[in-house]
Amino acid sequence: MRTVFVLNVGSSSIKYQVLDVGSGEVHASGLVERIGVAGSETPDHAAGLAVVLAELAGVPIDAVGHRIVHGGTRFVQATVIDDAVEREIEALADLAPLHNPPGLAGIRAARAALPELPHVAVFDTAFHATITPAARDYAIDAEVAARTRIRRFGFHGTSYRYVSRVAAGTLGRAGDPELKLVVLHLGNGASACAVQGGRSVDTSMGMTPLEGLVMGTRSGDIDPAIPLYLAREHGYTTAQLDELLNKRSGLLGLSGRSDMRELVAAAESGDQLAAHALDVYVHRVRHYIGAYAAELGGIDALVFTAGVGENSSYIRRRAVAGLGFLGLAVDPALNEARSGDPRAISPTGSPAAVLVVPTAEELEIARETRAAVDAAV
């Protein structure tokens, strides 16, 4: 098996790649947007997938890999999809109402269109199955938590699995069980992960992808009494709270802009709201670097990935400023140099490294898809 069709289906978009698992070569890729949006030509995910399949006519495919955000406690590794697995993924929708239903719609449409191929679900949560019990559990009534499945799951796991393996290789420490990494996945969704010996021990997203860092439109950590207060004193409904915290908060809520490029440009030309949003963002990132260095008992490397982590020298510089007491520093010239390769941006001889590692979630999904299909034979 060589060629995997990787599908990342969001609420209103389908991102896809067809790639060779061995070489990593991408044979086709694309994006269908505005699915189900008023006035769009693509009314639903089945129609979106039909557009994608028409674009792929004649491209050979051996298997389909589906990004599924939430695997709950049921799915701790990539899993070949049959009708029973599809039903179990459907049953997890209540844990991730914004993220799982589109993925499930993608599975249904793709299995109907390509019934002869193996389909595999690859879960964002799976890499975090190893987090410590102390990091996993929230300090709420244990009986309520167990009955309602409340616990930390963590997300972006496919990215963390790939990036921590590449980082270990870049440091010449592949497979070292002692290697201590703090990885920052800074995209629109953003999270941090403490990785020891290639295993997640803690991560900043929680039961849902709302907890932790300041994101493009999500608040990240807030006092859990705030939604109660808004409901009790200001009449917010659950739907309004959901919308406020997931779609109108974060950088967008603070400043009216969610795109990091625009924010940095605005702040540099004197926009005070943009500057403040960046201060709040950087403050939270530094909070988690310190927390995870303490949890790991030290830090061998800090690793930046995803859209902001890979591209924003401004955020990297500010995140690391003053962290010399952890052995961390950024070399200004290396930080500014542009490259698509994994690289160190710390001065040579630093006690701890600072790395930029471009993530490759699609390639990792393709590899896990192949491994799951091979294991099932």
Ligand SMILES: Nc1ncnc2c1ncn2[C@@H]1O[C@H](COP(=O)(O)OP(=O)(O)O)[C@@H](O)[C@H]1O
């Ligand atoms: N050159 C750049 N400089 C600063 N930020 C960038 C740059 N390129 C992309 N970004 C930021 O990366 C973010 C998107 O990251 P990405 O990982 O693509 O997100 P998603 O979560 O949608 O996959 C946006 O905030 C965008 O502004």
Ligand SMILES: CC(=O)OP(=O)(O)O
């Ligand atoms: C889980 C999650 O936050 O994903 P994304 O970064 O794609 O929004």
Ligand SMILES: [Mg+2]
């Ligand atoms: Mg992303």
